[in-house]
């Protein structure tokens with residue numbers, strides 16, 4: 287486990303231009319959680335989350351640095367004579383981290399950053415793909431450090447914010463460009479949810495077309511209303527420059 291040194295929290299301000307990709311499944315009343323877990327079981331939505339957060343699409347500027355994938359199948363680039371494994375980061379709050387079943391965490395092929403005020407929380411964690419950060423700024427500073435230090439052997443490509451409530455809120459109200467990949471779920475028990483996605487400010491966010499959503503997703507997305515186990519859902523995109 288990597289512990290974010292507090293000195294990293296003040297490195298430069300490039301991290302304020304990092305695009306934050308929020309990914310969320312929310313009911314019609316913005317409900318996202320119930321009793322510490324997801325309110326519904328939607329396998330295809332979970333597959334969308336996994337594919338979105340795992341897939342690495344290098345920006346044009348980095349494509350020339352790509353070398354053969356590593357033995358785990360991850361994209362690799364060569365920078366300044368050092369090879370780096372390219373991963374997306376998933377930033378999450380402590381409750382969301384704890385809600386991931388032990389056998390699935392850390393989320394594989396992704397760099398997991400857990401926000402918590404408890405310095406001891408991840409003390410026993412041995413995976414090099416898990417870090418703790420005090421807040422969102424600290425997490426972004428840590429990502430800058432990971433990318434600029436050849437010794438880390440890791441390059442973070444996309445930065446996903448995967449919940450819960452306060453982490454989404456901090457990201458939405460940050461100075462950073464934000465993309466919200468929302469799956470809107472029509473859930474008949476929406477009033478039983480106890481955690482909610484923050485209201486999307488209408489003055490700063492634009493609800494984009496499906497074509498714009500498709501252009502920003504590195505795989506084919508199904509358009510319109512979809513159904514699984516009598517639950518209707520739809521993939522949407524909201525952006526803030």
Ligand SMILES: NC(=O)c1ccc[n+]([C@@H]2O[C@H](COP(=O)([O-])OP(=O)(O)OC[C@H]3O[C@@H](n4cnc5c(N)ncnc54)[C@H](OP(=O)(O)O)[C@@H]3O)[C@@H](O)[C@H]2O)c1
Pocket residue numbers: 309310311312317318319320321322323324378379380381382383385401402403404420421422448449450451452453456481
């Ligand atoms: N539907 C979805 O897409 C979705 C996505 C994610 C989560 N969920 C659900 O939402 C629920 C969990 O969300 P939640 O809102 O209760 O909790 P959470 O945001 O996952 O975790 C809250 C904790 O994270 C830390 N934290 C949060 N924001 C922080 C910030 N800005 N800076 C520093 N630390 C911060 C604090 O930890 P400390 O107390 O340790 O300081 C806080 O108590 C679960 O039911 C989960 O299943 C649903």
